[in-house]
Amino acid sequence: MxxxxxxxxxxxxxxxxxxxxxxxxxxxxxxxxxxxxxxxxxxxxxxxxxxxxxxxxxxxxxxxxxxxxxxxxxxxxxxxxxxxxxxxxxxxxxxxxxxxxxxxxxxxxxxxxxxxxxxxxxxxxxxxxxxxxxxxxxxxxxxxxxxxxxxxxxxxxxxxxxAGSVRPEVAEAWAWLARHRGTGTLRGLSRHVALSERRLTTLFRAETGLSPKQAGRLMRFQRARNAVVRPVAAGAAPDLARVAADCGYYDHSHLVRDFREYAGVSPSGWLAEECRNIQAGSHGGGEE
Missing domain, CATH: 2.60.120.10 (Jelly Rolls)
Known part of the structure; x- marks a missing residue:
């Protein structure tokens, strides 16, 4: 073999x-x-x-x-x-x-x-x-x-x-979401870029394929996934409750629901599949 x-x-x-x-x-x-x-x-x-x-x-x-x-x-x-x-x-x-x-x-x-x-x-x-x-x-x-x-x-x-250029309101909206690590509100975002929520959502979706809310949720999930991976790469078990709190989830169950939606499995299920690849270095490294 x-x-x-x-x-x-x-x-x-x-x-x-x-x-x-x-x-x-x-x-x-x-x-x-x-x-x-x-x-x-x-x-x-x-x-x-x-x-x-x-x-x-x-x-x-x-x-x-x-x-x-x-x-x-x-x-x-x-x-x-x-x-x-x-x-x-x-x-x-x-x-x-x-x-x-x-x-x-x-x-x-x-x-x-x-x-x-x-x-x-x-x-x-x-x-x-x-x-x-x-x-x-x-x-x-x-x-x-x-x-x-x-x-x-x-x-x-x-x-x-x-190909044209990205509208400055959309670029600033993405930057604002990233600064807030995906946890800001659409109302706060629309005020920041001086566009109505509807107009901002239309422009943002046309440029990225997602609404601002959907993009923010993906940013939060990405941060949580990286936080779950880091201890595993170091040979330790992740503290999912701590990850949930640090990444802006309501609680541990909220984090698990996002994992099931985006990954199709729980965090522990995904880690069981990816553990060897994580330890070999396939995850992490600046995507946050």
């Missing part, structure tokens, strides 16, 4: 805040199964280096004929898990992209990606992305791959004039 190996390599994106995190991954000898791609306040961009990524909105779809199979994954903001078929061998680079950078990097607002859980990235990004993926597959080190990917994204941003 082949020994299981897991390699996760992080890079500092250095793309003016457009990319929040970059992780290179390579696993071998895994038992085939399903992985949950959890919702977050960031877009997902994956360049697979070892066969297509196979995903679905349910375990049945991911394992069936209707699964989405693509070498480049582009995922918009979503509020339910994406189920990813985990093969015995896999490798790639996964980026967490700020949703307000979608126009600059992808040529469309994040709201345009909200219709599907996962979009074949080449359909949006075109042949240049496919060429970059081929280059990444040929390169021998993570350092080379990260440098090539950063160069590609910088070129995308330099050519982004046709």
């Amino acid at each position: 082949e020994t299981v190996s897991r390699e996760f390599v992080r890079a500092a994106p250095r793309l003016d805040g457009m990319v929040v995190s970059a992780v290179g991954y390579r696993t071998r000898g895994e038992q085939p199964g399903l992985h949950r791609g959890l919702p977050s306040p960031y877009l997902t961009l994956i360049f697979s280096l070892d066969g297509p990524v196979v995903t679905g909105e349910s375990p049945e779809q991911a394992g069936g004929r209707d699964a989405v199979r693509t070498d480049i994954v582009l995922g918009g903001l979503h509020r339910s898990p994406a189920y990813v078929l985990r093969p015995e061998y896999e490798a790639g680079i996964q980026l967490a992209v700020h949703p307000l950078a979608a126009r600059a990097l992808f040529g469309v607002p994040a709201g345009a990606l909200a219709g599907e859980l996962v979009t074949p990235g080449a359909d949006v990004l075109g042949h240049r992305a496919a060429d970059v993926r081929e280059l990444l597959c040929e390169q021998g080190t993570w350092q080379e791959r990260f440098a090539s990917l950063s160069g590609y994204l910088r070129r995308c941003a330099a050519d982004a004039d046709a």
Whole structure:
């Protein structure tokens, strides 16, 4: 029986805040199964280096004929898990992209990606992305791959004039939600940006694919997930009641309900699935 190996390599994106995190991954000898791609306040961009990524909105779809199979994954903001078929061998680079950078990097607002859980990235990004993926597959080190990917994204941003710009009220609304760690009220937010609640929600949803309230909840969930992961990475058990209080939940039960909504399982259930990957370094690292 082949020994299981897991390699996760992080890079500092250095793309003016457009990319929040970059992780290179390579696993071998895994038992085939399903992985949950959890919702977050960031877009997902994956360049697979070892066969297509196979995903679905349910375990049945991911394992069936209707699964989405693509070498480049582009995922918009979503509020339910994406189920990813985990093969015995896999490798790639996964980026967490700020949703307000979608126009600059992808040529469309994040709201345009909200219709599907996962979009074949080449359909949006075109042949240049496919060429970059081929280059990444040929390169021998993570350092080379990260440098090539950063160069590609910088070129995308330099050519982004046709996509327009994010309205300043929406940009400030996102920043305000982030400062309040997802716990501010819509009334307070609308007053801050001097727009009615209805008008703000319309503009915000068109740009990101979510309402301000939905985005705030994802920010809070992301913070809670990171807080749950940190002690596990250090070999300790998380204090879920403390996490709930620190992250703005009413109580422990409220945190569990959010986990069940966004992950499909309880915090303890998710940790049982992800424990080995967390300890290998696949979670955390600045996405907060």
